[in-house]
Amino acid sequence: MDIYSYLKAVREKKPLVHHLTNWVTIYDCAQVVKSFGASPVMAHAPEEVADMAGMASALVLNIGTLTTEFVESMKIAARAANAHGIPVVLDVCGAGATPFRDHKSFELMKEARVDIIKGNASEIARIAGRDVRTRGVDAAAVREDLADIARLLAKERECVAVITGKEDIVADPASLFLIRNGDEMMGHLVGTGCMAASVIGTFAGASPGGLAAAAAAGLACYEIAAELAVKGCAGPASFKERLLDRVFHLTEEEVSSMQKVTAEGAAAR
Amino acid sequence: MDIYSYLKAVREKKPLVHHLTNWVTIYDCAQVVKSFGASPVMAHAPEEVADMAGMASALVLNIGTLTTEFVESMKIAARAANAHGIPVVLDVCGAGATPFRDHKSFELMKEARVDIIKGNASEIARIAGRDVRTRGVDAAAVREDLADIARLLAKERECVAVITGKEDIVADPASLFLIRNGDEMMGHLVGTGCMAASVIGTFAGASPGGLAAAAAAGLACYEIAAELAVKGCAGPASFKERLLDRVFHLTEEEVSSMQKVTAEGAAAR
Amino acid sequence: MDIYSYLKAVREKKPLVHHLTNWVTIYDCAQVVKSFGASPVMAHAPEEVADMAGMASALVLNIGTLTTEFVESMKIAARAANAHGIPVVLDVCGAGATPFRDHKSFELMKEARVDIIKGNASEIARIAGRDVRTRGVDAAAVREDLADIARLLAKERECVAVITGKEDIVADPASLFLIRNGDEMMGHLVGTGCMAASVIGTFAGASPGGLAAAAAAGLACYEIAAELAVKGCAGPASFKERLLDRVFHLTEEEVSSMQKVTAEGAAAR
Secondary structure, X not given: OOHHHHHHHHXXXXXXXXXXXXXXXXXXXXHHHHHOOOEEEEXXXXXXXXXXXXXXXXXXXXXXXXXXXXXXXXXXXXXXXXXXXXXXXXXXXXXXXXXXXXXXXXXXXXXXXXXXXXXXHHHHHHHOOOOOOOEOOEOOOOOOOHHHXXXXXXXXHOOEEEEEOOOEEEEOOOEEEEEOOOOHHHHHOOOHHHHHHHHHHHHHHHOOOOHHHHHHHHHHHHHHHHHHHHOOOOOHHHHHHHHHHHHHHOOHHHHHHHOOEEEEEHHHO | OOXXXXXXXXXXXXXXXXXXXXXXXXXXXXXXXXXXXXXXXXXXXXXXXXXXXXXXXXXXEEOOOOOHHHHHHHHHHHHHHHHHOOOEEEEOOOEOOEHHHHHHHHHHHHHOOOOEEEEEHHHXXXXXXXXXXXXXXXXXOOOOOHHHHHHHHHHHHOOEEEEEOOOEEEEOOOEEEEEOOOOHHHHHOOOHHHHHHHHHHHHHHHOOOOHHHHHHHHHHHHHHHHHHHHOOOXXXXXXXXXXXXXXXXXXXXXXXXXXXXXXXXHHHO | OOHHHHHHHHHHHOOEEEEEOOOOOHHXXXXXXXXXXXXXXXXXXXXXXXXXXXXXOEEEEEOOOOOHHHHHHHHHHHHHHHHHOOOEEEEOOOEOOEHHHHHHHHHHHHHOOOOEEEEEHHHHHHHOOOOOOOEOOXXXXXXXXXXXXXXXXXXXXXXXXXEEOOOEEEEOOOEEEEEOOOOHHHHHOOXXXXXXXXXHHHHHHHOOOOXXXXXXXXXXXXXXXXXXHHOOOOOHHHHHHHHHHHHHHOOHHHHHHHOOEEXXXXXXX
């Protein structure tokens, strides 16, 4: 799989990535998109989200600090994105922590088409119907094969399912990608999960090919930058600075030599 | 006082610290909690704050960018925290700047139990009934002994009162702690006060003992990290990065050798 | 033009700069004001914005993540600022991207006096009535002389018009300033435009003289810091850290030797 070709497409097409995201990591979500060479825009007023989604190449929704009104804006944006034919990414941040998050996630997926559902292990397990409880926004243990959960969710909802963790899993109904890049320092930094969703949106917005491959390529590039950034960092804050700088300068040589992506199913053929 | 034992408890118990905080420093509040080894979660929808507080170990409220609706969510969360038996920290950010902030602070304290009230000199003086005016969110001069104000407020409201500044004061009805750690660079960085409240919540959420001692220990650890961070920094922004990195790596040796905490009253016996 | 005298005034008067700004870059807007030696305060509740504006030296409005309710608070704050006699800066962030942003920008300018209107090329062109479309919050090409647009807008609305870009343009009805400082790295960092509006508010709030000259001086100082910061930075994130540090330490020697500000019209005489 030629991961670098996806990064090249992002840098050439500079997709506009419309976000309705949380208030904690909103800056970092914008900057990681910008560091990759694309254009982030954050807008959530119900009066303008359809217009903004209508000029964008991808829509990223993140329920990290959701409210009822905010989810109503998400629905309007998502339906506009559906009509406009651009991919919709949903980060089910904190699903499994409160019934409200579960309920709103399902409501969103019912009222608009979500192309890529992304979360950590317990978030996605909860969305796939398992009885697990996420600890705030941190993953809790799941006693089941995660690849199976992703595959089933992808088939059930005819979407791409992404589970981030030590090993990332990207599944669509026909294929499965495993990404073994990244570093445990990512778990000590607030926002690495949210940024991953923005990266997926960015690559999905620039990619002419399948969304699962684009998501896998985006995660690989982001996590290769993380591996480069962790060298010589002094802790989570200097890691973040280096990560956003490394994303900006990521080279073909780095991506090609460091990527650890494997594909199964249709994508491997 | 064995300050390090409190840090050790945070790292071992990894308390989940639920925040309803302001939109300016929300990321840094989350990251400082995470750098200390605990888990931050930010959630403010009225439909879920009780559930989130119910799975947390501490609740941190900060009125920095309050609205009427936001304070209603704070009340729901605080009452759930009270019922659940976890400590509630209130940062009265900007109290004394506008009547609205004063009014909402008193309303919050009336409608739910607040265990730890934290602010700078003029914020706490205002909450203690003095006629002072805070300059936006920056402390104004107070013509009265601050330790007396803290002690009186602690007795009147049967809580812990924390005044941050060059010398921090932590009082409960029976004891008084003075923390002489920190660096003046903290005054040039946006968010050091808000992060202090999050640190207090984190240590209070992990501590089996008294809340005043936990608050004092948390402030000492945070400000020792600040002293370490300021060495070789090039200004407020590099100071922040180093601070969040230093918190992450803080050692027993650093804490024990650098802490400048003194106790009076019951805590000193 | 003695640019340094404006910076000195900021550091001596430490103006309180009240913001109603967007949720993406709110922290950086606050920190850049603080790094310059002034005091930022962010407050948006309709119940308190008039009180906060009434104790401030300048008001900065930014529609980056506007909602109808938020703009109502902006109007209250702006009218209080008008009554109090302090300058009002409006960053028309994203004007030209959606009709909602255009409509709300015009509504704000109709219902309160705006002293300084600031944006990138396509945002200001749109506010000046041109038929251009901003790409999210990124400038689109404008086929017309930008200085002419700024001059006409300044005359039409009797205000200061600021267009940021490779070369910044500051016009009032009688004068025109060109600022040729800055670095292209600013275009790779989220928030440089928002911070510019906060800097303009800070300098306008401290300056006894004309607002256009204060805006030009503020932009020059900010962009000189950017030129210093870019040396040796490893990408956009380390650039930001260095920028906020350099602003903090900016010297008379740096400002005097590096400033590239030219004036035409009344200001040049």
